[in-house]
Amino acid sequence: MRALHIISSPRGKQSYSRGLSSAIVERLLERNIVKTVVERNLIENVTPHLDEVLVKEFYKIPEKTDSNPILSYADSIFCEIKEADVIVIGTPMHNLGVSAPLKAWIDQLVRFGITYGYGNDGKRYGYLKGKKVYLAIASGGRSADWPENFEFIASYIKAVFNAYLGITDIYTFRIEGTASNNFEANYEEIIKSLK
Template sequence: MKNILHIISSARGELSYSNQLSSAILEKLLQQGNINTITVRDLVKDAPPYADEVSIHEFYKHPELYDEQSKHLLSYANRVVDEVREADIIVIGTPMFNLGISTSLKAWLDQLIRAGVTYVFDEQWNRVGQFKGKKVYLAVASGGRSAEGAPDYVSAYIKDVFRNYTGITDVEAYRIEGTMENGFTADYESILKDFNSVTEMP
């Protein structure tokens, strides 16, 4: 039985195409069965805190040096880590903002990634991710359409973060583009026609 973590990061609520696409991915997973729990984390309704002059130092402490102040300042971050640790599948929806991810999703990633927690260093000082074996589905929405051959900054960035700082290498991206065009109609079935189900996870 698989546990799913669904991350919502668009401020547009039910009108959000990234939210609708990530929900369509979730429905595909539910149709496959073998799902134990679904945890929904709406990063707009429960926004991640931004690091400040005090809290930033806690993120660079080794876990062995945590104290009561660390426990307080890292409470949100620890919840983020626990939710990712307990998930087998992570579904993330994000709009594209100026070729990047949403502000709330970037803040969530900053809460998640910590040395000694999501990754450690081996004897050669290579990073070793601690959350291997999980599956990530990305649902990315953009108002315009990418030019032919243009890089996918959003998917590439998220894939690199997960690979380098958590050890999660199985990241699959689905995109919906042109949402600002006159008469635009979303066709999620077409976008997900080649969806790889949870049963195909290694």
């Protein structure tokens, strides 16, 4: 079993989302749930944003875009996720949403004909079924202090992974209140329910 670890906070090793996602990865290794881990740090390796040329390529029939250098980043991140059994994603809460680097990665990953398509019944199918996702979210504030309908991170990840990748097995862990005075992270406590 192989894990893909996505890091998307710009705060380097100080990042709480990275601390939490790393604790999840460690736990998966300890329990022999995964044997190998591939790390993709979206800050050290910046995802190219979509532009006119790339979007045009995205709309072409996939068989006609083999080994196209414009798609090399999109192809490489697709291969990484395809080969992974488990995906561990760390994201800071930035203005109530996922981090911009994570959004850019998702925009390069999701592709018609590659990650999803339509069956004869007209229904949309994701092609990456059977994978498990652990989502680690860090926020300065606490979700209890916001109205419930202000939750945009886990709901967004669940929706996009379900609709465009076919991944439905998604577990969310949160480290909250990181902006509080004398905040101390207790990752073990947060992930104690991790099976």
